[in-house]
Amino acid sequence: MSDLIAEDLFSDPEIKKAKEILLNTIQKYKNKITKTEKAKDSLAKTFKSDLEKFATLRGGNLYYPYIGSGIGNGALVELTDGSIKYDFITGIGVHYFGHSHEEIISASIDAALQDTVMQGHLQQNKDSMELMEIILKGANKNAKEFDHCFISTTGAQANENALKIIFQKKSPANRILCFENCFAGRTLALAQLTDKAAYRDGLPPTIATDYLPYYDKSNHQGSIDKTLKVLTSHLTRHKNRYAGMCFELIQGEGGYTPGNEEFFKAIIKVLKENNIAVWVDEVQTIGRTTELFAFQHFHLENEIDVLTLGKMAQVCATLYSDDFKPRPGLISQTFTSSTSAIKSSIRLFQLLQEENIFGEKGKIIQVHNHFVDHFKKLNKKYPNDFTGPYGLGAMIAFTSFDGDLAKSKEFASKLFENGLIGFIAGHDPVRIRFLLPILSVTLEDIDKAVEIIEKTYLELK
Ligand SMILES: Cc1ncc(COP(=O)(O)O)c(C=O)c1O
Structure with a gap:
């Protein structure tokens, strides 16, 4: 017994057990998410009507057809159309830990036990x-x-x-x-x-x-x-x-x-x-x-x-x-x-x-350098059609199609469709930017994302 009832509650073995069950169960489902997937035909009708409902309720279309299902795995996220995408914009820089991060869910469960x-x-x-x-x-x-x-x-x-x-x-x-x-x-x-x-x-x-x-x-x-x-x-x-x-x-x-x-x-x-x-x-x-x-x-x-x-x-x-x-x-x-x-x-x-995030050898620099390597290759393969990466550290952007607004918006939408979520920034030129889920993104995720960038570019060229 401690002096506070709350302390006894939060350290109660039953709570600990229940939390373990919750986290293990989430892990089990999260592990099913391993790669990008296309939207499912079976969900298309409901998804379309949800998007329309969203637009009516909030008084304007969503920028992307993104309605999250509530689960993901690191850099990957599931949407309610059944698609799984790389989330490289994370709500414009919010979900730094990625999707369904065990430690963050654990902290949220602790929060849910509190009185308000x-x-x-x-x-x-x-x-x-x-x-x-x-x-x-x-x-x-x-x-x-x-x-x-x-x-x-x-x-x-x-x-x-x-x-x-x-x-x-x-x-x-x-x-x-x-x-x-x-x-x-x-x-x-x-x-x-x-x-x-x-x-x-x-x-x-x-x-x-x-x-x-x-x-x-x-x-x-x-x-x-x-x-x-x-x-x-x-x-x-x-x-x-x-x-x-x-x-x-x-x-x-x-x-x-x-x-x-x-x-x-x-x-x-x-x-x-x-x-x-x-x-x-x-x-x-x-x-x-x-x-x-x-x-x-x-x-x-x-x-x-x-x-x-x-x-x-x-x-x-x-x-x-x-x-x-x-x-x-x-x-x-x-x-x-x-x-x-x-x-x-x-x-x-x-x-x-x-974790080793900051410093000259930290994850942020590793991630940045990995993008630089990829963009060097893209620049070489498609001279004049790609510039970048711009930004610094884990704020990364590139320009394509001379940074034309309409073309860059189309590029970002097509990237989304192909399974990679980024966003535009700036004007004259417009850039396509990423704010990565730094805690969970892997270099392999970036390889896959760059494949999507190249594929999308070739489709639009
Ligand atoms: C530099 C800067 N300041 C302020 C804001 C506003 O933050 P919020 O959208 O949380 O109000 C943003 C959002 O993008 C930002 O990038």
Whole structure:
């Protein structure tokens, strides 16, 4: 008997036995999924009507005819049309562990044993505290940078919290700096930051935002000079009006363009001289480079005031130092996250420690290099028709058919049909990108996926 009834419950041998039965049973069915499969004729009618129902209910078609059945095996996922596909986009970077990962299901079962589904500002269980500590420990690995971690449910909410923290700290400054082609989220405020007119079509203007050109690898020094010149011009035009600048260290939605340490440091130096907060948006880049955080990969320790994360972490969060601590009342939410997301996140961060994911010899680099080898062969075989891979680490993209929008969309749809799920990014050129299930993907999975890419290309050529 322990002092807490809950502790006795969670360690009860009957619970342990039941959990083992559940996990073993899932494993048995999961093992049936070993390769891509075509959709089944027997399910075609129901699938079609479900897609129509989906579109009616949500007020628009699904991007892909993807309705998951609820099971998969690593990089493979079963859909309700009976097809089995390689999931190389993972809900745009969410299912980092792949499908039906035993450890993540185990964490979710533990969560399901708890008294409530959601945790929030008035009622938190101890797991949230554990997770905040884990995230801060990871972010402060090389240098003590952040004191606080505020968990939330979406990247947009984490970014809204970052904006509020920054504006309050730098009040009355009311403008924000961003990079051209950036993506920051889809709230009213963030749609204004996001550099895509269609995402704010018909919306009233909210936050005054000015843009700097992003890093251009083909012209390193010229790119730094150009961006600093634009920055200086903005700072002169709007003296003391900028509260902060949002950085994506590898542009995600913008087309998988990595930045550069010297480029970032040159900008940050000017920002600091002008009392402008540095905010790094790692909603998409966390877990994708040689380090847990991309800011560590780019050696930006001690340079950042506010950091946001999401997607692969299963929860989203805003990290900040004591200096940026908001006054009471500024940030709060009914939900921080679900207990299953919080427990899965804890287990995921533990697995990242236990497995060889980061570093120069880690899985991310192995996966990246494997893609590079494959793309070299494709480039050679079909000169001018394939370029890439672009991106960095486990953010991988390629361009085909000169990055034409319609043709790239067709390529992505045909890939889907042929059993590989990727997605488009960027414009002029458009790229096809992958956010792999890093914990479970194998080099053989990548070989198979590249076979599908080549087959699809030949069909469309
Ligand atoms: C860099 C970046 N910031 C913010 C967001 C918004 O995150 P969410 O869709 O969870 O609100 C995204 C989503 O793609 C992103 O890539």
